[in-house]
Amino acid sequence: MAVIQKLQEKLFILKGRTIGLMGLAFKPDTDDLRDAPSLTIAERLIQMGARVKAYDPVAMPACREQWPDLKLRYCDSVTDLATGSDALVLVTEWAEFRTLDLAALAPLTASPILVDGRNAIQPEAAIRAGFDYTGIGRYARARVSELRAALP
Numbered sequence: 001m002a003v004i005q006k007l008q009e010k011l012f013i014l015k016g017r018t019i020g021l022m023g024l025a026f027k028p029d030t031d032d033l034r035d036a037p038s039l040t041i042a043e044r045l046i047q048m049g050a051r052v053k054a055y056d057p058v059a060m061p062a063c064r065e066q067w068p069d070l071k072l073r074y075c076d077s078v079t080d081l082a083t084g085s086d087a088l089v090l091v092t093e094w095a096e097f098r099t100l101d102l103a104a105l106a107p108l109t110a111s112p113i114l115v116d117g118r119n120a121i122q123p124e125a126a127i128r129a130g131f132d133y134t135g136i137g138r139y140a141r142a143r144v145s146e147l148r149a150a151l152p
Contacts (some may be wrong), residue, residue, distance in 0.1 A: 003041050003089055003091075003138070004048075004090055004149065005068035006134045007115060011086060011111075013128070014048045015136070016051075017051070017053050017086040017109065018051045018084060019050050019086070019087050019088075020052075020054070020089065021038050021072075021081075021089050022055060022090045022091060022094075023093070024039070024056075027092065027093075029057045029094075031062040033062055033066055036059075041089065043070070044056065046071055051073070052072050053074075054081070055078055055080065059092075071072065078097070078100060083100045084108075086111050086113065088105075088109065089115070092118070093118040096134065098121065102121070102125055103130060107130070110134060112129075113131065113132045114131040114132070115134050115136070
């Protein structure tokens, strides 16, 4: 799974780390969790010994009901999610996540790592805000390195 691989590249060991998942639903504007990648990601991270936090503007009640044994810490906001997280993962491309104040979020994290599983966040904005940004597929590592070097 690409998200897990990217997290391991950044954090090396996931055991004991706190990972914040932005989004649970399989697509924005729904609480539908059928085939939602967030659940697979969360289960795998938990198996690896990570603590998993999650925030979704709509799908958290459905997740609690349908997955009562999934050991997630549900957060009230993205700010709550970011606070103390070792990495954030964008799983569902909610409009709320595309317009985040990244500069305000980065200092709240234990380490400002952002894995964008939907390529919904502008890499330049994330890097400028202080995040170690990684997209899935859209931007090759060399391209992100060039962006980091070019930005003040």
